[in-house]
Amino acid sequence: MKRPAGQRSEASGHAAGLGARSVTAVGLFAGTVVTMWRMERFRPDYWAQLSPWVTFLAGGFAVLAGTLVFMYWRLAERSHSYLRFGDKLPFGDETSLLAARGRSLVVGRAPFVDVVDLPPRAMHALYVAIGLGVALIGLDNRAVALLHEVPSRFDPSSIEYCKPPEPPKREAKRSQGCKLIERAYKLGYTKSLGSCAPAEAKREVGEVCTRRQLDEPHLHYAWRRLADRVDDLRTTDAGPGSLDRFEQQLDHLPAIAEATLDTVAMRPRSSHHVFTNLPDPRPRLRDRVDGLLERGCGARLAHLPHFPRMEDGPAGPSKLFEHVLAQLMFNPSYKPIVAQCEEVVVHWGAAPDTCARLGDRPLADPGVLDAVRGVLDWRATRAETRPLDPARAAEVPPAQRIVSFQCLMFDPAAESAAPVERTLAFGGERFAVREVRMPPLVGDGGSQIRLYKQLAALMAPGFGYGRLTSNQAIAATPEEAALAEAFRQPAFWLTRLDLLRDADLFLGNDWLARRPDLLEVYPYHLHLQNFIEVFRRQYKQHEGRL
Amino acid sequence: MRAVLVVLALCGVAHAEPRPARAAYIADLIEAIRGIDRAALANTRKYLQVVERNKCQAPEMTLRVGCLLEAASQNCKSLAGDARERCRRASDVIATNLLAERVFVPDDVRYQIMSKQRDARSAIARELHRRYAALVAELAMSEFFPGPRADTAALAAGIDGFCSDAAGTRDLSWQYCAAAIVWFVATDGATEETR
Numbered sequence: 149m150k151r152p153a154g155q156r157s158e159a160s161g162h163a164a165g166l167g168a169r170s171v172t173a174v175g176l177f178a179g180t181v182v183t184m185w186r187m188e189r190f191r192p193d194y195w196a197q198l199s200p201w202v203t204f205l206a207g208g209f210a211v212l213a214g215t216l217v218f219m220y221w222r223l224a225e226r227s228h229s230y231l232r233f234g235d236k237l238p239f240g241d242e243t244s245l246l247a248a249r250g251r252s253l254v255v256g257r258a259p260f261v262d263v264v265d266l267p268p269r270a271m272h273a274l275y276v277a278i279g280l281g282v283a284l285i286g287l288d289n290r291a292v293a294l295l296h297e298v299p300s301r302f303d304p305s306s307i308e309y310c311k312p313p314e315p316p317k318r319e320a321k322r323s324q325g326c327k328l329i330e331r332a333y334k335l336g337y338t339k340s341l342g343s344c345a346p347a348e349a350k351r352e353v354g355e356v357c358t359r360r361q362l363d364e365p366h367l368h369y370a371w372r373r374l375a376d377r378v379d380d381l382r383t384t385d386a387g388p389g390s391l392d393r394f395e396q397q398l399d400h401l402p403a404i405a406e407a408t409l410d411t412v413a414m415r416p417r418s419s420h421h422v423f424t425n426l427p428d429p430r431p432r433l434r435d436r437v438d439g440l441l442e443r444g445c446g447a448r449l450a451h452l453p454h455f456p457r458m459e460d461g462p463a464g465p466s467k468l469f470e471h472v473l474a475q476l477m478f479n480p481s482y483k484p485i486v487a488q489c490e491e492v493v494v495h496w497g498a499a500p501d502t503c504a505r506l507g508d509r510p511l512a513d514p515g516v517l518d519a520v521r522g523v524l525d526w527r528a529t530r531a532e533t534r535p536l537d538p539a540r541a542a543e544v545p546p547a548q549r550i551v552s553f554q555c556l557m558f559d560p561a562a563e564s565a566a567p568v569e570r571t572l573a574f575g576g577e578r579f580a581v582r583e584v585r586m587p588p589l590v591g592d593g594g595s596q597i598r599l600y601k602q603l604a605a606l607m608a609p610g611f612g613y614g615r616l617t618s619n620q621a622i623a624a625t626p627e628e629a630a631l632a633e634a635f636r637q638p639a640f641w642l643t644r645l646d647l648l649r650d651a652d653l654f655l656g657n658d659w660l661a662r663r664p665d666l667l668e669v670y671p672y673h674l675h676l677q678n679f680i681e682v683f684r685r686q687y688k689q690h691e692g693r694l
Numbered sequence: 695m696r697a698v699l700v701v702l703a704l705c706g707v708a709h710a711e712p713r714p715a716r717a718a719y720i721a722d723l724i725e726a727i728r729g730i731d732r733a734a735l736a737n738t739r740k741y742l743q744v745v746e747r748n749k750c751q752a753p754e755m756t757l758r759v760g761c762l763l764e765a766a767s768q769n770c771k772s773l774a775g776d777a778r779e780r781c782r783r784a785s786d787v788i789a790t791n792l793l794a795e796r797v798f799v800p801d802d803v804r805y806q807i808m809s810k811q812r813d814a815r816s817a818i819a820r821e822l823h824r825r826y827a828a829l830v831a832e833l834a835m836s837e838f839f840p841g842p843r844a845d846t847a848a849l850a851a852g853i854d855g856f857c858s859d860a861a862g863t864r865d866l867s868w869q870y871c872a873a874a875i876v877w878f879v880a881t882d883g884a885t886e887e888t889r
Contacts, residue, residue, distance in 0.1 A: 453862045454861075454862050621755065639782055640782065640785070640786045641786065642723075642789075642869040642872065643763055643766070643789040643790050644759070645790075645867070646790070646869065647755075647759055649867075650754075665712030665715065665716075668713075668716075669858070669867075669868035669869065671868075
């Protein structure tokens, strides 16, 4: 840290403050480092795959930008303003920013306060480092490849010209008779060739080429494009003209702006709530923050294990519940895609009678209320703006398709039963509240299968899975006992494992639950994928997104 | 002695620790293919291929598997002692690979090959070999690979771990993965032409 000579605070008793320029530089540097870390720019494998061009360009940019900023913002000079902790001076131009325990963070500019700044070289280095960080955040292999393509994009040879008109094709074949007439014509015995005269090929009347003509000057082509655009604006195919439409849009400007903001902010397009009495599997603050910061979980969920073992400990059932829900609703490996992660909210640790209370009393939970209101408001906005462009705007789904409430409660006394349905009134609409109870989850595979079935039945009304929808063969399926017996013989074990494709766990085959050796090599992908895809087709019939 | 242990493991105590039992079985498969006479291995493979393409053609997988199992046991029945056991193990790998052909070379790739290549069967075999090689390369790059100097038991444990992981996250059955790697490793990556 550099301090101007003759202004030593210790000696003179003056107050000292950190220079605003230094604080800004350090703050920007820290922000850049954090952003780089969040964007995984410090991972060794990222650097391993990075093209040398990226580092070269980033380095060049950093030196240039850092030096320019350093020079033109005159960062080599001492800061006029400073920040310091302490009591606000009774005299001087100071403002208190934060105050705690009698001390406050003060920003100000006073000539008698020592301002401590970083040395100019350090400032320069910091800004070069910031420039390097910004460049590494913005530049990657793809960006460099795109930059590399820029010259070819502006290459005149890439402009599409109209093809030159093809010369008329002449008939190549001549009959023997025509050859005689031609000979007579040449000798002067006849004055015309008659039907043997070479006929020009019929020109096909095609569409008028509106691209640039080969001999068309740039300016003329540009003017013609502009005139076409203006014509397009004035006259449209059907419906009102562009100006009329613009007037209509002006009348609904707030709604349009709101709808655009909702789209740009990628707000949830539906609000489905699942209440369960299982505890929160991630009660720690850090896990919650990570969950909030995560944008789009598709890439992570695409690599979920097919059938994980339930973890030991109290969070095990909750994590299994989360996994099954993610597989059913979000895993993008299965089609069709029916929901995004933030659109289905799990309310952990809910009271066992939550669904009964939802049916009886008005919705009161502020978290649920906000989410539901947000989606319903967006729906109302969409309904308002849809008539402005009915051709392109999608149908607005009913409120019951985009908002739903479900409860899956674990109760040792529960018996397998169909979901109980209730209704909830909110905002002038009636929503279904569905509840299922099932025995607590245990570590065997059968428990996970039951969870899949119950959750599927809860989320998609009318869902059913049977022999007709299973991948298991209908005609030649061996009896369960025979299948179980086949695996008692050790010979040809690998080949025998193929028989498991006709033992769909979702259809029973409880004997498999007693064979962990077979469950470890069970072809889950065959039956699980089918189960999830059958579920999603059914789900899509009842629930949806904006 | 080892064979007896594997049989016991797979028969009765499979519930206790499936993983070591599977690894021991894979090690035995590798040893069996390595130990079998080249000509006998080629004959067994040819026989099972012919049976699978003709007699065992069935729309239901269960029927195809049953038929192949029957054909393979009949083929090895005439042999005695260790030779029979080796024949059964090699047949197990060959039969599984035959059943897995449609997974490794899906119908669309098969049609492409058939429309472009005159000798489609050899081209499909080459493609299959290429896919086995890719799988083995994946194993070699994975955390499960015990190293190039590892013994058969360690390699078998690595194959089991790798295939369990692949079967748990990808659309590939454990036995297809294991059989493909076992075949490639035990035959030292030899193609059908050079075998």
